[in-house]
Amino acid sequence: MGRAKGAIVVDIEKCKGCNICVVNCPTDVIELSKEVNGKGYPYAYMENPENCTGCANCALVCPDGVIEVYRVIV
Amino acid sequence: MDIKDIIKPENKVYSKTSLMTDNALSYCPGCGHGTAHRIVMEVIEEMGIAHDTIGVAPVGCSVLAYDFMDIDMTQAAHGRAPAVATGIKRLWPDKFVFTYQGDGDLAAIGTAETIHACNRGENIVIIFVNNGIYGMTGGQMAPTTLGGMKSSTSPFGRDIGTMGNPIKMTELVANLPGVYFASRQAVHKPSNVRKAKKAIRQAFENQKEKKGLSIVEIVSNCNSGWKMAPVQSNIWMEENMFPYYPLGDIKVDDVILGK
Amino acid sequence: MSELKLMKGNEAVAEAAIRAGADAYFGYPITPQSEVLEYLMSEQPEKRTGMIVLQAESEVAAINMVYGAAGTGKRVMTSSSSPGISLKQEGISYIAGAELPCLIVNVVRGGPGLGTIQPSQADYFQSTKGGGHGDYRLIVLAPASVQEMSDFVKLGFELAFKYRNPVLMLSDGVIGQMMEKVELFDQQPRLDYFDPAWTTTGKTDDRGRNIITSLDLDPYLMEKHNQMLQAKYRKIEELEVRVEEIMIEDAEYIFVAYGSSARISQKAVELARAKGIKAGLLRPKTLFPFPKRIISELADRVKGFLSVEMSAGQMVEDVRLAVNGKVWVEHFGRYGGVVHSPNEVLDALENLIEKK
Known part of the structure; x- marks a missing residue:
């Protein structure tokens, strides 16, 4: 059985920077940006993309539904 | 492996359901309402009942739920959602009807409508989001505000002696014979989201089987009303709300658990 | 059948x-x-x-x-x-x-x-x-x-x-x-x-979703809805004004009354006519829309209106607006649960005719 590799895509303009995905990521992939979006919020991004397993925990808890999750088995 | 090779349509494992509109949610950053909305819509999508479902939005933060839920919806007067849902369901018994209500709506001004819809065993689903405060009007004391908890109308903390006790509405209605299923869940962590969604699915399956009323309470945060950062509010919720409003099923298949 | x-x-x-x-x-x-x-x-x-x-x-x-x-x-x-x-x-x-x-x-x-x-x-x-x-x-x-x-x-x-x-x-x-x-x-x-x-x-694939609401947070859209x-x-x-007219062709005095007051006033018309007073009855069957135009036209040719209601005088305000000062408009009615008699209605009219 292979290893899961994942990635997320964040709808930056709809992200409100609440940080809930960050604390719920089991592999410390996500951080909040230093810059802000058009609404003035920092937004979630993959700071450590190599750690992402595509578990989708971030998307499950994202109140604004702005995270898409992709996953492949390598 | 390059990220570009992972982010391909065939590798997508999660995105918001198409039953959530593309409108930006009007809720504060980190508010559990958005997650609660989404899992209700996911259940409706997974059951394939979007064309046969009518939702009832309350007055409160989720008054505009119909802007986000891409199904037929009716916006009810404050507290009256269970009566509105009754009117719809009685005339369309084969449609799926649910209300989505906050604690002020369901447990204060709408207490009579809630209790009697439950007591009649209306074959509907009630989604009850309890964050212990009136969020939309700016953080006033709710019927579910904890003892000692500060709000704009209990600035020195809720004094139980003069302001009454926080009401455990789901336990209260679980005692009524018309209620077939009652559960209390949360949506702040992945495992909680999964359990909450399972409970909501059960509630809609009960409606399909015409079992009577199912109520799913979601204990949630109100970081604006509680005056905390989103993550901090979730920790506060675990430490303070959950002991008073313990999570888990309360009544399953018409039987109150632990009795 | x-x-x-x-x-x-x-x-x-x-x-x-x-x-x-x-x-x-x-x-x-x-x-x-x-x-x-x-x-x-x-x-x-x-x-x-x-x-x-x-x-x-x-x-x-x-x-x-x-x-x-x-x-x-x-x-x-x-x-x-x-x-x-x-x-x-x-x-x-x-x-x-x-x-x-x-x-x-x-x-x-x-x-x-x-x-x-x-x-x-x-x-x-x-x-x-x-x-x-x-x-x-x-x-x-x-x-x-x-x-x-x-x-x-x-x-x-x-x-x-x-x-x-x-x-x-x-x-x-x-x-x-x-x-x-x-x-x-x-x-x-x-x-x-x-x-x-x-x-x-x-919702269906044809029409998309429908929403029943009275809310719009945008005041300009709400104003439009109100308009x-x-x-x-x-x-x-x-289009929807409905009335019943009883003996108003030659009437000099008009009772305006609806519901049970209209029945009582109809009897009062008979009693008045027996005494030689040319009374008639206008009975609105629709209170909104109110028969404003009909009353306004009547006001051009009658001497006065008596609004007969089991209240302290509510519809009389609408009759006055319709008459717009052309002739006198007064109210008579028992209220608080008391029902007036045809004789009381006639007495009220006779008193007014004498005073005016």
Whole structure:
């Protein structure tokens, strides 16, 4: 059985920077940006993309539904 | 492996359901309402009942739920959602009807409508989001505000002696014979989201089987009303709300658990 | 074939509801209109036509059940009496704002407060000027007989759907409780068409979703919605005025009266005529729209108007507006649950003729 590799895509303009995905990521992939979006919020991004397993925990808890999750088995 | 090779349509494992509109949610950053909305819509999508479902939005933060839920919806007067849902369901018994209500709506001004819809065993689903405060009007004391908890109308903390006790509405209605299923869940962590969604699915399956009323309470945060950062509010919720409003099923298949 | 029956006014409302093909009735007991719910429960319309009847936990719940069901395009109604109608006002305002069709029956009793269970017409302002919060109007029908208690149920549903507007039948304890011969109309079918443009029956691929709401946070859009409502009300005023005119061709003095007061005033017309006073009766069957133009035209050729109401004088204000100072307009009426007699009405007219 292979290893899961994942990635997320964040709808930056709809992200409100609440940080809930960050604390719920089991592999410390996500951080909040230093810059802000058009609404003035920092937004979630993959700071450590190599750690992402595509578990989708971030998307499950994202109140604004702005995270898409992709996953492949390598 | 390059990220570009992972982010391909065939590798997508999660995105918001198409039953959530593309409108930006009007809720504060980190508010559990958005997650609660989404899992209700996911259940409706997974059951394939979007064309046969009518939702009832309350007055409160989720008054505009119909802007986000891409199904037929009716916006009810404050507290009256269970009566509105009754009117719809009685005339369309084969449609799926649910209300989505906050604690002020369901447990204060709408207490009579809630209790009697439950007591009649209306074959509907009630989604009850309890964050212990009136969020939309700016953080006033709710019927579910904890003892000692500060709000704009209990600035020195809720004094139980003069302001009454926080009401455990789901336990209260679980005692009524018309209620077939009652559960209390949360949506702040992945495992909680999964359990909450399972409970909501059960509630809609009960409606399909015409079992009577199912109520799913979601204990949630109100970081604006509680005056905390989103993550901090979730920790506060675990430490303070959950002991008073313990999570888990309360009544399953018409039987109150632990009795 | 129509059917002749001796019935109470309240029973006629209930029987007419079944025959009009109503889909549901939601109500709560209150004197003097409880016979509506009682008749429906004993008649078991679910077996006759499939009509749903439900006793709600309150008038508030009942009107909100109406709101929910009306939003799905069904033909639904409720009834109550004054204090209960006050409780329904929140829901009626929402129904008017969301533009839903429904029928509400008020069998008026004396107020204010808990008042009395005796007949009254003191809910005129509440019925015709909106009643709840916001700028809205109900179509208000005023039956003066058991026959009209039946006929106006059918008419009420027709108007409610024609304009997507709540219709209020403003009756009173006299008409509700008295027994008369009534010719019942034939059974109408229940609705099987639900307008896809607005009803919430579950979205379809064709129409997308529908939303029933009275909310718009944008004041400019809300103003636009209000303007659209006002345009509808003007159209109703133009097209839907209904009156009965009794001996007004040569009349010098006009009684303006609706409901049971009109019946009493009709007798007063006879008594006046016997004494050589040329009196006539104008009976509005619709209180909104109010017969403004008819009254204004009458004012060009009569000497005075007496508004006869079982209230301290409410409709008289609308008569005065219509007459606009051309001739005198006065009010007479017993109230608080007391019903005036034809002789009292005639005395009031004679006193005015002498004074003016």
